[in-house]
Amino acid sequence: MTGEKERAPARRRRLTGRPAVLRERDFRWFFVGYATSLLGSSMAPVAVAFAVLDGGGGGTELGWVMAARILPIVLVMVAGGVVADRLGSRRVMLAADVLRCAVQGVFAVLLSGGHAPVAVMAALVAVWGLGEGVFLPALGALVPALVRREERLPDANTLLGLARSVSTVAGPALAGVITAGFGPGAVLLIDALTYGVGALALARLSTVVPAGPGGGESSLPADLREGWGEFRSRRWLWVTTVQMALFNLLVWAPFLVLGPLTAQRELGGARAWGLVMGVYGVGAVLGGLLMLGRRPGRPLAVATVATLGWALPSAALAAGLPLAWTAAAALVAGAGSAVCGSLYDSTLQSWVPAEVLARVTAFGGLGAFVLGPLGLAAAGPLADRVGVAAVLAFGAGWQLVAAAAVLAVREVRERRWGAPDGAAGPAEPGAAPAPAAAGAG
Known part of the structure; x- marks a missing residue:
């Protein structure tokens, strides 16, 4: 009986161990x-x-x-x-x-x-x-x-x-x-x-x-103007969107195009590239597991710091590092991607009113990815002119500078979960949650 009593708390811990x-x-x-x-x-x-x-x-x-x-x-x-x-x-x-x-x-x-x-x-x-x-x-x-x-x-x-x-x-x-x-x-x-x-x-x-207020009564242009107004009125939002747009243009697109080329020439071919991308995925899984149960006080600051890891794979390829080091860089970048994605999505959903959230999400997604195809098309020709290593090294350096610039924005660096939109720093005790969270569910 004693053994059964000792095992019961362990069972309860296992049952409650999953995320709430x-x-x-x-x-x-x-x-x-x-x-x-x-x-x-x-x-x-x-x-x-x-x-x-x-x-x-x-x-x-x-x-x-x-x-x-x-x-x-x-x-x-x-x-x-x-x-x-x-x-x-x-x-x-x-x-x-x-x-x-x-x-x-x-x-x-x-x-x-x-x-x-x-x-x-x-x-x-x-x-x-x-x-x-x-x-x-x-x-x-x-x-x-x-x-x-x-x-x-x-x-x-x-x-x-x-x-x-x-x-x-x-x-x-x-x-x-x-x-x-x-x-x-x-x-x-x-x-x-x-x-x-x-x-x-x-x-x-x-x-x-x-549906949002007014349902289908307002016109499509009016709905778009309202969504755009909500998007551009939040400096933390459009600053991070610009960061993501330039990341896709200058860092990620060249990495996806020139990474396989470098792997073919220097790291052992398709199998090596597959390993790098697979390890990136493993890093994302580990980063997600790390974030479970954690809610950092300054979420956008932590998310931006996590983007520093995105510079590492391009830097490793540009420096001609061995496969093991390139894979390790991809592991860190994958973990950073998971941390940034989780915190960014949560802040967006918490700090933007529910009735415009889909439109604001759409403007953010469009802004983040619209330059990606241009980067994919330009990476090869640019590398032919200045060299593969130069393009990748520029991307890595850009990512470090961009993260530092975003962290210099007060709304990104200091804002906490309970702070009202447009504010930074700690919320007052008993402050109400952001409108989107308050009205959710």
């Missing part, structure tokens, strides 16, 4: 559905690539098909934010998941009968990208509504980030095995089923995120 946010029914349902659909989404690009190549296409055709997916995301993201604020984010996300489920199902059926024409594949992935562009801003508005206690919001975003990190590691590996054994159509069928699981989870949520 998972005890919330709606978030738990959404997390399961979202993680499942993420796994399918991370598998699908591998299948699409081999569907193009197996059909006789080359690099040019593959590039067109991949661009056909990305372009609609950029074009519809802001409009998707308006629609989500008007109609409610859950309704929009459910429609997006149903659309993507149907598209991937049709794609799988076409491939099961042989090779699909490149133009048809481009059209299908464009509709797929359309669904993603609508889904993403609505996601940012839904998460705080699923979490009824504000202090659990960082853990919610950390868990969602962990799901993304795990899927980026496991998804491509699974897709490669399934594609080799059963063909790309089988992977796309699995992806369609995972979107179905995501839609089912959304349908079971009891939380309803209401």
Whole structure:
């Protein structure tokens, strides 16, 4: 009996060891559905690539098909934010998941009968990208509504980030095995089923995120102006968005283009590059685990410090360091990405009013990623002129300077969780939470 009494506290610790946010029914349902659909989404690009190549296409055709997916995301993201604020984010996300489920199902059926024409594949992935562009801003508005206690919001975003990190590691590996054994159509069928699981989870949520004031009465331009006004009125928000835009242009895009080239020339080829990117994913998982249960007092300052790690992989490649050191740099960068992402999403959701959150999220996402394609296109030609190492070294140095510049902004450096919008420093005792958190769920 004594032994049983000693074991009981241990069982209770195990039962309560999971993050408290998972005890919330709606978030738990959404997390399961979202993680499942993420796994399918991370598998699908591998299948699409081999569907193009197996059909006789080359690099040019593959590039067109991949661009056909990305372009609609950029074009519809802001409009998707308006629609989500008007109609409610859950309704929009459910429609997006149903659309993507149907598209991937049709794609799988076409491939099961042989090779699909490149133009048809481009059209299908464009509709797929359309669904993603609508889904993403609505996601940012839904998460705080699923979490009824504000202090659990960082853990919610950390868990969602962990799901993304795990899927980026496991998804491509699974897709490669399934594609080799059963063909790309089988992977796309699995992806369609995972979107179905995501839609089912959304349908079971009891939380309803209401439309913004006025519903559909205001015009689209008026809604866009209101969202833009909310975005640009927050210096911490547009400063960090500019930082992300220039990071994607000057650091990440050149790393993605010139990293494989450097690995081919100096580190041992594709296997070495795969190791570097895999370790980056592992770092993101570890960073997410590190963030569980933690809520630093100055979240944006910590998030910005974490971005310093993003300079390390480019610096390692520019310096010609061995593979082990490059992989270690990627590990730190991955961990920093998880920490920054969790804290940034949580502050955005806590400090922006719920009725404009989808639109503000859309403007932030558009601003952060709009320069990425330019960086991808320019990295190779620029490296031909000044050298691969010079481009990568400039990116690493830029990241250090940019992080320091962002930390110089008082709203970023000093603002705490409970401080009202536009304020920095500690909140007064008993201060009310930010509007988005107060109205969530």
